[in-house]
């Protein structure tokens with residue numbers, strides 16, 4: 001009955017929405033339009049028509065920007081920064097909290113100049129500042145911040161030069177805090193501020209004992225490598241009192257970890273932070289700021305749960321819990337309400353970037369029609385044919401076991417040289433036939449045996465995507481991070497294939513085998529069969545945080561092309577910025593080759609070949625042209641290389 005209903009109900013846009021969960025993880029930024037295209041919703045003009053990603057791809061093609069491509073939507077970043085600030089403001093008003101909210105963006109989450117400049121620009125109306133963890137990030141912050149009333153929070157280990165930069169920022173008018181992570185920094189801060197005649201703003205980072213769940217749980221807790229223990233806090237207070245600078249201790253900092261999926265952990269952490277805050281006030285510190293670090297999670301799976309890659313709260317609940325908890329906890333001590341700072345990185349930038357790539361090839365594991373038995377066929381092959389003929393839902397397990405047994409035996413015979421390659425190939429095909437038959441019959445079983453759960457995955461296609469996992473999605477490889485992945489067009493058609501994804505590096509780790517499908521984590525992704533002469537494009541979403549600069553040059557695949565798009569009210573869009581990805585010469589020079597030198601050496605080689613009469617002078621020139629064109633080319637799979645070479649020759 002059930003399966004009949006399913007068959008009658010045909011595939012449509014709603015099925016696509018459900019299968020890929022666009023609404024669940026998209027945070028209101030993405031949808032599927034009536035033509036079956038993924039489209040970006042302009043959050044600032046919600047009445048305008050969503051812009052199909054395929055339209056943007058067309059624009060890229062017109063500009064000869066090749067896949068893979070990192071697409072950034074400026075309006076989304078603008079909105080994320082706005083949402084964070086507006087929501088805190090709204091909640092502060094509603095709760096009757098007497099302090100303010102100030103946001104800072106931690107540069108390490110995405111240090112690309114475009115992103116940092118956009119945040120400085122969009123954040124300027126909220127005095128949104130930066131959190132910096134090194135001198136380089138400090139310099140980026142100082143040179144990009146537009147609003148002098150923005151904060152700069154300095155974390156990490158700080159040497160004299162770092163501290164001097166911070167003191168100069170204070171002289172310029174920025175509210176720049178030194179968050180003390182180790183006691184050795186204190187004497188340098190005191191000495192340098194005296195020497196430069198600037199009163200420093202000092203913060204202390206406390207080591208929290210509240211443990212959080214999720215991947216970054218170890219960032220907090222007693223064994224955390226960051227922050228001061230209670231004994232060290234007392235030492236810091238005594239030291240500053242001695243130096244008559246205790247009134248410069250204005251900020252308490254804590255960071256529970258990134259991607260905290262459970263709102264309860266956040267509340268418990270805030271309570272602990274408040275206890276430290278009150279205790280330090282009692283010690284005479286002039287605290288007025290409480291900085292709760294990062295941790296605001298992104299719901300990568302869209303499941304709204306407390307599992308690692310999700311979150312069980314919305315932005316408003318996050319803000320509410322923080323503001324209310326601080327208000328209530330500090331009420332016990334009768335302290336004025338501090339300015340609340342958060343350092344949300346992931347949630348601020350994740351949504352703005354999308355990785356787009358085309359599919360180059362597919363490897364299918366279909367069984368070919370079973371060939372007729374040949375003379376003197378091996379007994380095992382005959383047995384496998386019998387298995388296929390006898391297969392019924394009642395005996396699936398038995399059939400599976402038998403087929404597996406015979407296949408393995410044939411493989412053994414092949415290893416011992418007792419069976420030839422053709423026979424082995426027939427055996428593998430018979431085995432695949434059994435698996436496909438089982439897969440078809442599984443829905444008729446009342447209960448699916450555990451052994452069968454892997455069958456869909458074992459028969460899944462491999463789609464080869466034009467990207468490098470190591471360069472563009474390092475967390476997918478390093479920490480099994482899930483990202484929403486889906487076709488960005490043809491969604492009005494039912495995806496009839498099940499697949500895993502492989503990248504174009506030659507590393508067997510360069511693949512993706514975990515997806516969110518129908519609100520579940522699945523080891524295959526529904527995709528469409530490729531069409532002749534038509535590109536098939538996939539998008540990986542929510543890749544704006546932590547992916548762009550952690551990536552490496554595996555197989556010397558370099559940075560992808562990047563395009564920033566601004567959506568307009570009339571549903572048109574502009575390419576506001578474009579950055580060409582690394583050329584082959586670029587990536588070679590990163591690993592200390594010298595492209596000029598390589599050109600000369602290659603020239604010498606081909607010239608020698610001319611001398612030896614192996615090639616003609618004309619062929620020599622052709623080779624040099626190809627070599628030079630390659631050096632200037634994109635590191636990824638290019639479709640139009642021939643055209644480019646020819647045009648180069650023409651020049």
Ligand SMILES: *Cc1c(COP(=O)(O)O)cnc(C)c1O
Pocket residue numbers: 106108109131155255257258259293294295296343344345346347
């Ligand atoms: C990494 C980091 C952040 C950013 O955390 P998100 O979870 O990405 O918001 C904030 N503060 C500090 C100190 C960090 O190290």
